[in-house]
Amino acid sequence: MSRAERSVAMPATVDLSARDHLLRSDRQEDICFGLWRSSKGQTRTTALIERLILPREGERNVHGNASFEPVYLERAMAEAAAAEAGLALLHSHPLGRGWQGLSEDDVFAEQSNAGAVYGATGKPFVGLTLAGNGAWSARFWERTAPRTYPGTWCASVRVVGDRLAVTFMDKLAPIPRSTEEQIRTVSAWGEESQANLARLRVGVIGAGSVGGMIAEALVRTGFEDVTLIDFDIVKKHNLDRLNYAIRSDIGRLKVDVLAQHLRERATAANFKVFPVEAAVYEEKGYRAALDCDLLFSCVDRPWGRHVLNLIAFSHLIPVIDGGIHVRANRLGKLAAADWRAHTATIGRACLQCIGQYDPGHVQLEREGMLDDPKYIEGLPKGHPLKSRENVFAFSMSCASLQTLQMLALVLAPLDLPNPGSQLYHFVGGDMEEPTFGSCHPECLFPSLIGLGDTSGVSATGERPRNAGEL
Numbered sequence: 001m002s003r004a005e006r007s008v009a010m011p012a013t014v015d016l017s018a019r020d021h022l023l024r025s026d027r028q029e030d031i032c033f034g035l036w037r038s039s040k041g042q043t044r045t046t047a048l049i050e051r052l053i054l055p056r057e058g059e060r061n062v063h064g065n066a067s068f069e070p071v072y073l074e075r076a077m078a079e080a081a082a083a084e085a086g087l088a089l090l091h092s093h094p095l096g097r098g099w100q101g102l103s104e105d106d107v108f109a110e111q112s113n114a115g116a117v118y119g120a121t122g123k124p125f126v127g128l129t130l131a132g133n134g135a136w137s138a139r140f141w142e143r144t145a146p147r148t149y150p151g152t153w154c155a156s157v158r159v160v161g162d163r164l165a166v167t168f169m170d171k172l173a174p175i176p177r178s179t180e181e182q183i184r185t186v187s188a189w190g191e192e193s194q195a196n197l198a199r200l201r202v203g204v205i206g207a208g209s210v211g212g213m214i215a216e217a218l219v220r221t222g223f224e225d226v227t228l229i230d231f232d233i234v235k236k237h238n239l240d241r242l243n244y245a246i247r248s249d250i251g252r253l254k255v256d257v258l259a260q261h262l263r264e265r266a267t268a269a270n271f272k273v274f275p276v277e278a279a280v281y282e283e284k285g286y287r288a289a290l291d292c293d294l295l296f297s298c299v300d301r302p303w304g305r306h307v308l309n310l311i312a313f314s315h316l317i318p319v320i321d322g323g324i325h326v327r328a329n330r331l332g333k334l335a336a337a338d339w340r341a342h343t344a345t346i347g348r349a350c351l352q353c354i355g356q357y358d359p360g361h362v363q364l365e366r367e368g369m370l371d372d373p374k375y376i377e378g379l380p381k382g383h384p385l386k387s388r389e390n391v392f393a394f395s396m397s398c399a400s401l402q403t404l405q406m407l408a409l410v411l412a413p414l415d416l417p418n419p420g421s422q423l424y425h426f427v428g429g430d431m432e433e434p435t436f437g438s439c440h441p442e443c444l445f446p447s448l449i450g451l452g453d454t455s456g457v458s459a460t461g462e463r464p465r466n467a468g469e470l
């Protein structure tokens with residue numbers, strides 16, 4: 001499977017207005033421009049379509065094929081330059097199905113204007129085609145030498161909202177052939193759903209007990225491309241909970257041990273795992289996360305969650321988050337064990353609004369306070385930052401809920417992609433009514449949707465000296 005270097009993503013709201021404009025009732029092709037922002041991963045650059053620039057009267061011609069007048073391109077280039085954004089040209093193939101190739105007219109419309117667009121914006125011209133069945137395809141026209149702008153195909157286009165819908169370019173992201181090991185899985189939801197799932201690039205942030213179990217579920221299900229991000233090593237007191245580690249692994253990097261475990265268990269014919277020794281709040285871990293289409297948040301600290309929250313909204317990569325909280329009474333007996341699972345994505349509440357982290361604690365963690373035994377010791381009893389208790393079965397249940405959140409988001413069985421924000425109580429054995437909120441009106445994150453590297457929020461930094469010691 002190719003680790004292709006370009007992709008495009010857009011919020012579901014932009015997809016909706018593009019369909020509205022481009023898929024006409026008279027079945028003719030139509031055209032419009034859009035602004036894009038860069039999301040630069042370690043190996044992949046994604047153009048995030050932030051908004052459309054719809055044509056005004058007389059700016060484009062619809063005549064079976066669609067074309068634009070120079071005045072429309074000039075207006076669009078001026079808007080892109082003023083916004084310091086890139087420019088994209090979107091058009092439709094109403095009779096097409098799936099990923100679309102380029103006609104000679106398409107190549108001409110995009111390539112012959114790539115120089116002017118580069119001159120105005122300093123960025124590649126991005127072309128997108130919308131097929132009649134809603135599938136997108138995309139390419140970058142990048143300057144490689146003076147007056148030379150060859151086209152590079154994207155491997156995928158993802159539409160991110162209440163569900164995650166990705167169109168893949170089969171040549172760059174080939175349809176996986178399902179293996180004999182996967183017969184029972186594939187017969188549960190069919191070849192097409194399996195191909196949509198297996199080709200997603202998934203990142204697991206945090207290789208603890210929950211992350212380890214989610215990763216194993218992914219690779220047994222047939223996912224082909226898994227990135228693991230964690231800086232910690234296996235310790236003796238992890239062995240009661242890590243599904244992938246044994247005594248002789250003590251002292252080795254968690255991501256290395258887990259990667260080896262996954263290679264031995266993956267059912268995909270073409271499986272790749274990318275272990276990254278870093279925290280997601282470090283530049284290296286952050287950029288590796290931006291290479292993914294979907295992320296699992298299996299961290300238990302505020303800074304990592306804050307960074308992942310930013311990624312979910314600014315970079316259009318849905319984040320499935322969860323967490324476990326165990327409480328003992330004064331006699332040291334179990335009084336409560338609760339775990340939750342939810343998905344941070346466009347249109348749903350962010351991790352801060354759900355209450356999964358306190359922004360004040362992010363600063364404390366950056367300053368190293370949360371890795372200072374004296375500071376933690378001084379916190380009141382029952383403080384969430386103090387709670388380190390966990391049990392294999394709790395992790396299993398939480399990992400399962402998070403994996404199910406992901407399956408619902410991608411497969412949307414019976415058009416139901418959103419199970420809501422879930423909270424399970426071990427004591428009493430009941431799942432609360434799920435909640436379906438969105439962000440508070442004063443929340444910052446919805447205003448950062450699709451801004452990518454230009455969000456103006458710098459969330460990464462240096463790892464505190466004693467991180468992971470406690």
Ligand SMILES: [Zn+2]
Pocket residue numbers: 091092093102103106129
């Ligand atoms: Zn075309």
Ligand SMILES: [Zn+2]
Pocket residue numbers: 349350351352353354438439440443444445446
């Ligand atoms: Zn929010």
